[in-house]
Amino acid sequence: xxxxxxxxxxxxxxxxxxxxxxxxxxxxxxxxxxxxxxxxxxxxxxxxxxxxxxxxxxxxxxxxxxxxxxxxxxxxxxxxxxxxxxxxxxxxxxxxxxxxxxxxxxxxxxxxxxxxxxxxxxxxxxxxxxxxxxxxxxxxxxxxxxxxxxxxxxxxxxxxxxxxxxxxxxxxxxxxxxxxxxxxxxxxxxxxxxxxxxxxxxxxxxxxxxxxxxxxxxxxxxxxxxxxxxxxxxxxxxxxxxxxxxxxxxxxxxx
Amino acid sequence: xxxxxxxxxxxxxxxxxxxxxxxxxxxxxxxxxxxxxxxxxxxxxxxxxxxxxxxxxxxxxxxxxxxxxxxxxxxxxxxxxxxxxxxxxxxxxxxxxxxxxxxxxxxxxxxxxxxxxxxxxxxxxxxxxxxxxxxxxxxxxxxxxxxxxxxxxxxxxxxxxxxxxxxxxxxxxxxxxxxxxxxxxxxxxxxxxxxxxxxxxxxxxxxxxxxxxxxxx
Numbered sequence: 001x002x003x004x005x006x007x008x009x010x011x012x013x014x015x016x017x018x019x020x021x022x023x024x025x026x027x028x029x030x031x032x033x034x035x036x037x038x039x040x041x042x043x044x045x046x047x048x049x050x051x052x053x054x055x056x057x058x059x060x061x062x063x064x065x066x067x068x069x070x071x072x073x074x075x076x077x078x079x080x081x082x083x084x085x086x087x088x089x090x091x092x093x094x095x096x097x098x099x100x101x102x103x104x105x106x107x108x109x110x111x112x113x114x115x116x117x118x119x120x121x122x123x124x125x126x127x128x129x130x131x132x133x134x135x136x137x138x139x140x141x142x143x144x145x146x147x148x149x150x151x152x153x154x155x156x157x158x159x160x161x162x163x164x165x166x167x168x169x170x171x172x173x174x175x176x177x178x179x180x181x182x183x184x185x186x187x188x189x190x191x192x193x194x195x196x197x198x199x200x201x202x203x204x205x206x207x208x209x210x211x212x213x214x215x216x217x218x219x220x221x222x223x224x225x226x227x228x229x230x231x232x233x234x235x236x237x238x239x240x241x242x243x244x245x246x247x248x249x250x251x252x253x254x255x
Numbered sequence: 256x257x258x259x260x261x262x263x264x265x266x267x268x269x270x271x272x273x274x275x276x277x278x279x280x281x282x283x284x285x286x287x288x289x290x291x292x293x294x295x296x297x298x299x300x301x302x303x304x305x306x307x308x309x310x311x312x313x314x315x316x317x318x319x320x321x322x323x324x325x326x327x328x329x330x331x332x333x334x335x336x337x338x339x340x341x342x343x344x345x346x347x348x349x350x351x352x353x354x355x356x357x358x359x360x361x362x363x364x365x366x367x368x369x370x371x372x373x374x375x376x377x378x379x380x381x382x383x384x385x386x387x388x389x390x391x392x393x394x395x396x397x398x399x400x401x402x403x404x405x406x407x408x409x410x411x412x413x414x415x416x417x418x419x420x421x422x423x424x425x426x427x428x429x430x431x432x433x434x435x436x437x438x439x440x441x442x443x444x445x446x447x448x449x450x451x452x453x454x455x456x457x458x459x460x461x462x463x464x465x466x467x468x469x470x471x472x
Contacts, residue, residue: 053378092380102375105472106393116379119389150471168379 004067006031006172006203007052011073013060014047021047022058023227029172032201036214036235039224040250045207048224049174052205053094054087065090066171092120095165099177101157103149103164109136110145113164120168128167135163139193155186159193166197173197175206191217211255215239223247262432262441269428270448276414276424277452280349281407287350288357293387295362306358313355319416322348326420341420353410360402364395397467404460408453425449 007029014022021044029035037045050056052063054070060079062072070090073079081087104112113132117123136142139159141152149157158178165173175194179187191213198204198217208214214221214235221235223244231238231247242248295306313321325348330338339347368391376386415426423431429445 055374055377088380088382091378094378096378098371098375100371102369102371104372104375104390104394106397106470115389116376116381119385120380148470164379 005029006066008064009052011061012048012051012058014051014056014058021227025229027222027229029203029205031203033220034198034204034218036218036221037205037207037224038214038221043224044227045224046176049176049205049207053096053174054091057081065093092168093170094172094174095168095170096174096176097158097161097165097178099180101161103157103161105149108146108148109141109160112160113167117167132167135166139163153186154182155189158182158190162193172203175204177207177209179210223250259444262444265428265432266425266441266444266448269423269425272423273414273425276345276349276417277411279346280353280410283350284353285357287354289361291354291358292361292365295358296365310355310358313352318348318352318413319419321352322416323419341422345417345420345422356406360399360406361395364399365391367398368394400460400464407456411452411456412449
């Protein structure tokens, strides 16, 4: 049986004004794969992730999610997004977790988790609350369900953000430096939650500076630099025997 | 004491006019101001520019002049010219004027909300109207309470301007008695009335601020 990959990104180009941030990034992600995207800051890792879920638009290239097109470029080089309704449908297959959490401060933890299912999917309250509570149990924050985000630690906030994304039942989870804003002693709890997700065969792309996590949890590691994918190999191999000199230099500096 | 009791009925009648202008203006100008703010921050450059000009005009000329213009000059303008009675003239001027101020308060509030809130809502599949209604505006409300409190208190006192259209608001009623009886005590009573109204407002806004204090930004 041939199935289309969960994500197929081909030749993505993205400019911010005159600065080209992505210079032809391609990546295939199969179901259940966990991909760590590493690289120096300014290499385009976050932009790549943000383009996948339409927080930024690309200028050239194509993106397909589960075989459904989000954006494509024809032979004349004309880049065309699908209609807005289709953009929404395709992007809803993905959930995203941000470096700065982006929780809704005026809502309690539980309200944060049930907000989108209620307003976007129209799920009934009595159906979503037990599900949300189960998700909060899973991330270990059931007892914080009625707290406001400002009362939580960074690690707790990020776990709520993960539960909030999962409540929309995405097929793919995107993580944009999920532990970079955390105190070192709080990264562990977030990484543990992500590891659990990976063990449940969630398809994940994780932009991260946590090399240990990338090596141990990710199936594949992608090293980006200067807006291109320099090296993309099984994580263990990439860390053990980096092939490209730039990968070697980066890993040497960071490990 | 007997004297104060005697002048109370006309002052209460004046207060009723003052309160009417205040309440009707508030109920109409707040939603209009929100609408103007939404257009002002929208990506429709032409409409945004028009609203910007409107706000400049309304904040740049005296409310009293606007009121006099609507009452005396509007009837002579071709096409849109209508002759309005005094009360609707006053309300129209107050609503147009205050909506401009409210629009700027809303705009500042909306623009103070972090971009991450929009992005967080967007990746959850929420539309722009949903994001505004459920995520942004509830947070805006908390942030704009202090300036809104200021503005509504100013509105209570600005209602005294309607005397130029010969309407009997609280201050004009007091002045009438002062001129009739050659005593200034009606002014003191009127001041007490204004203070009571603003006290109620201040208390109301404090309650709201307390209610919203359950969360921090």
